[in-house]
Structure formats: structure tokens, C-alpha cells
Amino acid sequence: MSLQATGSLFDDSQIRPELLRGRSNIRWGAYPPDVIPLTAAEPDFPAPQAVTDAIMSSLADGYFPYASPEGLSELRETFSAVAKARYGINAGPDCVVLASGTAASLWGVVHLLCQKGDECILLDPVDLLFGQAIDAAGARRVYCPIDKNTGRLDPDRLASLISPRTALICLCNPHNPLGTVFTEETLRAVAHIADARGIPILSDEVWNEIVYPPAAHVSMASLDPATSGRTYTVTGLSKTFALPGLRMGFVIAPSAQEAVNLQLTFQRLGAAYSLTPFAQVGALAALRHGWPWRNAFLEHLHETRDYCVERLNAMPGISCSRPDGTFVLFPDISSTGLSSHAMAGFLLTEARVAVVAGTPEWFGPAAEGNIRISYATSRGMMKEALNRIETAVHRLAPGT
Known part of the structure; x- marks a missing residue:
């Protein structure tokens, strides 16, 4: 272009x-x-324009049906291929869960993994959505500070915050609001801490396509099988393609069974039928042509x-x-x-x-x-x- x-x-x-x-x-x-x-x-x-054209075409016949909770298989297959090619995440379509936006994705993962009284480690500062999801699940926030000047996350400090009640480690990479893109070294250190203690990781990577060279984004789930087996990757289309109102989010679960469990959690939260066919058609166009x-x-x-x-x-x-x-x-x-x-x-x-x-x-x-x-x-x-x-x-x- x-x-x-x-x-x-x-x-x-x-x-x-x-x-x-x-x-x-x-x-x-x-x-x-x-x-x-x-x-x-x-x-x-x-x-x-390809997104607008696809949605307009899908509306032209005048049919407005419900969408299934699982979403279009074609969309899950396409996103799985994109995640493998662009982010190095080797997860099949059966590990992909569609959600009505990134915020809903975060809520679903936190409610799946956390119970009342559990502790969730989140970064400080970080976007409010993490804390809101943790509070709604009845869990407790445990803040891990980031250096606001350098954007550096100290893995040793994070490790010191883990307790027997720790149920989840939450990351935001690239980080909102600091704009930090965490290095592979930092991510591996966090992964080592989580793997050693059997703690799952929620990695919000909705900004993964807004990274300025020479910086490069590394997906937590791409590091190795042990890490991918504990990582829930959340992303969406709102930042990449200017589509926040489309309400289209994706979660890559560690396994097909965990994807099923997450889908059931969305149903329990009343969010399983929030997707529309038109949002999915637009998402498919964005991933293919945007x-x-x-x-x-x-x-x-x-x-x-x-x-x-x-x-x-x-x-x-x-x-x-x-x-x-x-x-x-x-x-x-x-x-x-x-x-x-x-x-x-x-x-x-x-x-x-x-x-x-x-x-x-x-x-x-x-x-x-x-x-x-x-x-x-x-x-x-x-x-x-x-x-x-x-x-x-x-x-x-x-x-x-």
C-alpha cells in the first residue's frame, strides 16, 4: 500500500x-x-472496507437468526490458522472459543479458574477490566508493580506474591497503559514461575498487532508446550482493525477440554448467545482481507x-x-x-x-x-x- x-x-x-x-x-x-x-x-x-462489504452482504437477504454459542466453525478455523502463522500458537480450532469482545473473554476465563477467596495476581498499573473480572468472581486482587518509567516487570517480585491461594496470574502484553512489549526473557521467567507452581496464566494480547519495530511481540502460549498447557490467550479485533463495536473476542484455551469448560462458563454467565452472525461474518472478512x-x-x-x-x-x-x-x-x-x-x-x-x-x-x-x-x-x-x-x-x- x-x-x-x-x-x-x-x-x-x-x-x-x-x-x-x-x-x-x-x-x-x-x-x-x-x-x-x-x-x-x-x-x-x-x-x-472488506469488513463493511461482508456485513452488508450478509444483511441483504433480510434474515436475522440466532448464532450458536460455538460460533462459525469457519471463523474458528481461520483464527486458529492466523494464530499459528502470526503468533506461533499451535492450537487447533477446537481450542478456540469465541466471545462477545475482549472484556467478556477476560470475565469468562477468570470465572472459570477462580473461586471466592482465591487470589489473582495482576499488574499495577493495568487496565481496569482485570480488576473488575476478579472482583466479580469473588477473588482478591494482588498487585504486582511495574516500573512506570521503564515498563519493566520484575519476575522475582511477582514470585514473592504467590501464596497457596494464588489461582491465576494475569498479564497484559502489550501493556495498557504503559505500552510495554514484554521481552521473551521476561515472559519465560514468568512462565517458569507459573509452571513450577502449577498456576494458569491469563494473557491479554488484544494489542498484539499494534507493536512498533524494532520491538516484537511474543505470545506467552508460543514459548513451549508446558507454558501453552497453562495459558489462556485472549485477543480480539478492536485494536487491530478499528472494530470495537463489533464485539468480537477470541480465547485460545490450553486444550479442547478447557475450551469446552470455558464455553460452559460463558453459558453460566449468560453470555453464550451474545454473538451475532453479522459480527462473525465481519470478523472473518477482517482476518482474511484486513x-x-x-x-x-x-x-x-x-x-x-x-x-x-x-x-x-x-x-x-x-x-x-x-x-x-x-x-x-x-x-x-x-x-x-x-x-x-x-x-x-x-x-x-x-x-x-x-x-x-x-x-x-x-x-x-x-x-x-x-x-x-x-x-x-x-x-x-x-x-x-x-x-x-x-x-x-x-x-x-x-x-x-
Whole structure:
């Protein structure tokens, strides 16, 4: 795909705030029209045309049947082939469980593996979905801190947190919100700890296709048979193909029997019939035909990341690491003298830019002192947002 074609897919003309406000109250529709929302981690761009065409074709006959809980066998077969070719996970279609989104996938795995009173190790900071799933299962959160400056996970620290009640280790790789792509060395160290104690691993890899060279994503389940036999890999299409509203998630279970058990758990949770035939048709089209679009999207994100990091680091009181993956930034704003919550409120009021505060309810106790910014939009939109932020934070600096 040429640079000219890439630009036309992701330039300012593709952003339609009026349409987006009418489609969702999570981002654009949640704020007045003069606010630029950089909150939820979802792209502002239309999805690959092949997905739209496939869904439109499937609707043309006017039939709207239920979907089976197991989903289309063709979709599970295709995803299994993609997982093997792109992620090195040798799991057959009988190990693939379809779910109505990544969040539902996380809930299903946690409820399958955890009982009331169990302990689940999760990273700190990390996206709120892990903690919500653990709480809903009646288990207890045990936080393993990550160095917010380097993104480093210390396996020895993780090992020290394991107790007789530990039922699950939860990873997010690439990591939201830090953007860390964990090295194979780190993953093997975590796998060794889990294997030695017989503890399963939940590896959320929904960001696995948003990784910037020279960084490279390694799937936990690809390391060796012992590790794959304990790992539940969760992923989806929302980040890769701009399809969050399609609600299409995948779980690769360690075995066909564990896949059956997980499917039964989804039925117990009332989530087994949440898939639609149209979402599955769209997912199939994305997995078969969406990769040129994804490649162009990643190129756009790479350039936007570098632009945003440079701009933020030039602002007084703000320090921003360069993520190796995802399309979110987690700048440190502690030197401004404002808390995360206060900074988010300040930027909304003074800059008319919405960001996510680094508060415990969003990302865990260690998130304080940071805000999260999603940059999956056009260069022009990010330039305007950063201009507004820059003007506002300069008013916080002494002597300005």
C-alpha cells in the first residue's frame, strides 16, 4: 500500500465528529462538541472496507437468526490458522472459543479458574477490566508493580506474591497503559514461575498487532508446550482493525477440554448467545482481507506516536515515555503539582481536551501521577489537542 493511499485512509478528512457523537456515548458523544476526547482506546477511522462489504452482504437477504454459542466453525478455523502463522500458537480450532469482545473473554476465563477467596495476581498499573473480572468472581486482587518509567516487570517480585491461594496470574502484553512489549526473557521467567507452581496464566494480547519495530511481540502460549498447557490467550479485533463495536473476542484455551469448560462458563454467565452472525461474518472478512489496512494503520500510528511523545516532553511538568506498543500514552504529570484527577479536570475545563485520569479505579494504585491519552486519530486532531494542552499547562508553570 502506497504512502499516498495510507495518508488518505488516516488523514483529517476521515474523522467525522458529528457522526461519531451519534454512534457512541463513550467518547465523542460523552462531551460537548467543543471537546476533543482522547479517552477510550478506540480508533476514529472507518474499518477496512472488506469488513463493511461482508456485513452488508450478509444483511441483504433480510434474515436475522440466532448464532450458536460455538460460533462459525469457519471463523474458528481461520483464527486458529492466523494464530499459528502470526503468533506461533499451535492450537487447533477446537481450542478456540469465541466471545462477545475482549472484556467478556477476560470475565469468562477468570470465572472459570477462580473461586471466592482465591487470589489473582495482576499488574499495577493495568487496565481496569482485570480488576473488575476478579472482583466479580469473588477473588482478591494482588498487585504486582511495574516500573512506570521503564515498563519493566520484575519476575522475582511477582514470585514473592504467590501464596497457596494464588489461582491465576494475569498479564497484559502489550501493556495498557504503559505500552510495554514484554521481552521473551521476561515472559519465560514468568512462565517458569507459573509452571513450577502449577498456576494458569491469563494473557491479554488484544494489542498484539499494534507493536512498533524494532520491538516484537511474543505470545506467552508460543514459548513451549508446558507454558501453552497453562495459558489462556485472549485477543480480539478492536485494536487491530478499528472494530470495537463489533464485539468480537477470541480465547485460545490450553486444550479442547478447557475450551469446552470455558464455553460452559460463558453459558453460566449468560453470555453464550451474545454473538451475532453479522459480527462473525465481519470478523472473518477482517482476518482474511484486513491485513493491508492494518499495516497502513500501524504506519500511521508509528508516526503519530513519535510526534505526540516529542510534543508532550517539550511541555513543562510533563514527561512521556515512548511506548513500544498500543496507541495510548501514559505521561507523568506529577511535576505539575496536580493529581491525576485534578489534571484531567483541568485539561477538560481549560483546554477542552478529555483524557483518562490515572486513578485507582481506572488503572490501579500505581497509576497516580499519570494520565492516559489515546492517539488513534488523525495528525491534525492530535496537533490541535496538543496545542490546547500545551497552552493550558504553560499557565501552570511558575513565572508564566
